[in-house]
Amino acid sequence: MIHLPGGAFQMGSDRFYPEEAPVRRVQVDGFWMDATPVTNRDFARFVEATGHVTLAELAPDPKDYPGMDPTMAQAGSLLFQRTNGPVPLDDASQWWRFSFGTDWRHPHGPDSELDILADHPVVHVAYADAEAYARWAGKTLPTEAEWEYAARGGLDGTDYVWGDELAPGGICQANYWQGAFPFANTLADGYERTSPVRTYPANDYGLFDMIGNVWEWTTDWFAQPRIERKAKGSCCVPANPRGGTKRESLDPATPDIPIPRKVLKGGSHLCAANYCQRYRPAARHPQAVDSSTSHIGFRCIIRDKKGNRP
Numbered sequence: 001m002i003h004l005p006g007g008a009f010q011m012g013s014d015r016f017y018p019e020e021a022p023v024r025r026v027q028v029d030g031f032w033m034d035a036t037p038v039t040n041r042d043f044a045r046f047v048e049a050t051g052h053v054t055l056a057e058l059a060p061d062p063k064d065y066p067g068m069d070p071t072m073a074q075a076g077s078l079l080f081q082r083t084n085g086p087v088p089l090d091d092a093s094q095w096w097r098f099s100f101g102t103d104w105r106h107p108h109g110p111d112s113e114l115d116i117l118a119d120h121p122v123v124h125v126a127y128a129d130a131e132a133y134a135r136w137a138g139k140t141l142p143t144e145a146e147w148e149y150a151a152r153g154g155l156d157g158t159d160y161v162w163g164d165e166l167a168p169g170g171i172c173q174a175n176y177w178q179g180a181f182p183f184a185n186t187l188a189d190g191y192e193r194t195s196p197v198r199t200y201p202a203n204d205y206g207l208f209d210m211i212g213n214v215w216e217w218t219t220d221w222f223a224q225p226r227i228e229r230k231a232k233g234s235c236c237v238p239a240n241p242r243g244g245t246k247r248e249s250l251d252p253a254t255p256d257i258p259i260p261r262k263v264l265k266g267g268s269h270l271c272a273a274n275y276c277q278r279y280r281p282a283a284r285h286p287q288a289v290d291s292s293t294s295h296i297g298f299r300c301i302i303r304d305k306k307g308n309r310p
Helices: 040-050 127-136 144-152
Strands: 002-004 007-011 024-028 031-033 076-080 096-100 215-221 261-265 284-288 301-303
Touching: 007 144, 024 144, 031 144, 040 127, 144 215, 144 261, 215 284
Parallel strands: none
Antiparallel strands: 002 031, 007 024, 031 301, 076 096, 215 261, 261 284
């Protein structure tokens, strides 16, 4: 783990997507953070020690999903599939499908295996799976503010972890989609899906893969950011801000299935210039807590104001 001293920083962005605004100055206390996302090797140790069964390995109960086709009540997870050509970018069902038998042990489909993926980020983990791992490890998941502070690595206000240019000198600094999403990936970064952790340079705090590769769970409920007011007469910026409420996080597009959503951070290997420019520290995305996918993982923290090594 890497120790971060805490401090004030500019959170959010006014230059990309509305859910990232407004830019506001906040501060967080010090904490330790995993240098990389949790890997398949890490998660396998957890499962071996506890017998944990992930949500993707359990068949959903149709009672929890009104109108659900009974044939869909099988264990599985959402799996990305490249399309054969251009498709409407407002219809994610064109490239996502619920794949039976797909889970963390079979990340690319039911017939796939981990094989050489031990050092890749674990995927197909729902929020409860990430929480269970964190408890077992004696850690917790970060808040959105803690995550963004860590990702910025002390570069306050820049678009990317490494500065304001996406690919300095034409060199990819993270695992994201190059080309026209979701059908033409030039693989300039060398990877179709996830990449081994530590493949790309660490940020200035020594943290790897804070951008791209996999989205990462945070503990905050998703809502539009709010400006936290300073106490009257205080010169201090708001400390350790939190997200919205569980109720605020519900998706208004699915009123019959009130599944709360957490904030994801960091973007993934599927973020592209023509579709999802969320390979940035300010980027954020809502994700239903009961959903797992082939591009979501997590990392953990330990809060320690004194900076003592955990």
